[in-house]
Amino acid sequence: MADPKNDAFNADTALEPYWTAAREGKLLLKHCRACGKTHYYPRPICPFCMSADTEWRTASGTGIIYSWSVERRATPPFAIAYVTLPEGPTMLSAIVDCDLDAIAVGQKVALAFETRDGQPVPVFRPR
């Protein structure tokens, strides 16, 4: 699904650095040199000013939970969350390796990677 190599129709070469970094355990964000803002999910053209002068920057790897929910009917139940990064963007992700009953808004979390559908994706665990 997320691996361009496995889906020729949806291949997206502009995102290759992102997935390469993900395999190395790094989260890349897109920063716009024109307006100075960082956005997520990454796009070659800045969604704030439409400049194509964007560059990759490596996220520091920390975050704070903005909101969360645990899907209780799933087997097993899982946590989804919006996590606000110190770089600016708030991103959709998962909270893993934790007590699902102890997740809270404002909780500090740290970046980790989990392989889902054959693709390493950024998730967070409490720190």
Added chain:
Amino acid sequence: MSIKGKAYIAGVYEHPTRKAEGIPIAQLHAEVAKGALEDAGLSLRDVDGYFCAGDAPGLGGLSMVEYLGLQVGHIDTTETGGSSYLVHVSHAAQAIAMGKCKVALITLAGKPRTGGAQPGRAPLSAQPPDAPFEAPFKPSVLNLYAMCARRHMHEFGTTPEQLAWIKVAASQHAQHNPRAMLREVVTVEDVVNSPIVADPLHRLDCCVISDGGGALVVVAPEIAEKLNRPKVRILGAGEAIKHPRGGEVDLTYSAGVWSAARAFEEAGIRREDIKYASLYDSFTITVLMQIEDIGFCGKGAGGRFVADGNLISGVGKLPFNTDGGGLCNNHPGNRGGMTKVIEAVRQLRGEAHPAVQVRNCDLALAHGTGGLLGTRHGSATLIMERT
């Protein structure tokens, strides 16, 4: 240029089914189209504009215009999820005001309860650009609305009991609707004691899943004059899209802040003039946020506003969803915008159930949120007047 007073809703029809086994979606569309046109006193040959959204099978507008046997000079297949049909009313009024058509037919049908035939769409050609960055975390309708509720509770102290009042009010209304899927009156305790499905939302914070559909007929003033039906005039409309904005996520408000502002400006009336409101109730939190975003109360005050029966017809200040809404009556095709318009028209005509009919209901609002409140969604607001 404004649509104010340029078009009327002349026909409405809600499909009576809640489980449509053995009936294809195209047929449901035809049944509601027939129902709405008969309600208006119009025929197939009068229709010169057709509106449908992603629930229509095949090539959408093309397939349905053929199936229904229409001959139209105006077509619109705007897709904003469940709020599409509110947008369609606005677009139909625009088309009528511009002279592009005189009788616009809007249809919806779906059968998620039966499963069977899936809502038809064009073959999936490309995944949406957000998919690689969101799908792995299993976002769902439940957890994306739940995160809005969680943030609302965090920022404003909104409580599960306050949200529960929304369901209580819907159930008070649904007891009078023989077709409602859930007619049993529930209490705040019933809601908060029902199982958590996605924190902090309980099972009874969620709408029903039902088959069915509905249709609307929007006409030019000169057509409305000739029809022997109460006149429901469109006063104002607004539509808006909100999304995560490159990571500038703020779950505390919806696109309704923009769509409602536009609708009220066009209508030239005040919030307190509204006698009845149809509010999309996919979840209790949807209603609460919409009430704030429309401006019936301040941001963060929604919890207190909905408590203590304030949404119950004959009891509170803002009677809402007197058919029982999505929370208790139906949610055809997982798209609630259509039934929101239908019940608002019933109220304006004085055709709601006597037990829930709002007295002197001359101004009503219908508001919908399509897509997912926690990510990208489309809001639409419609203000109507009985003349």
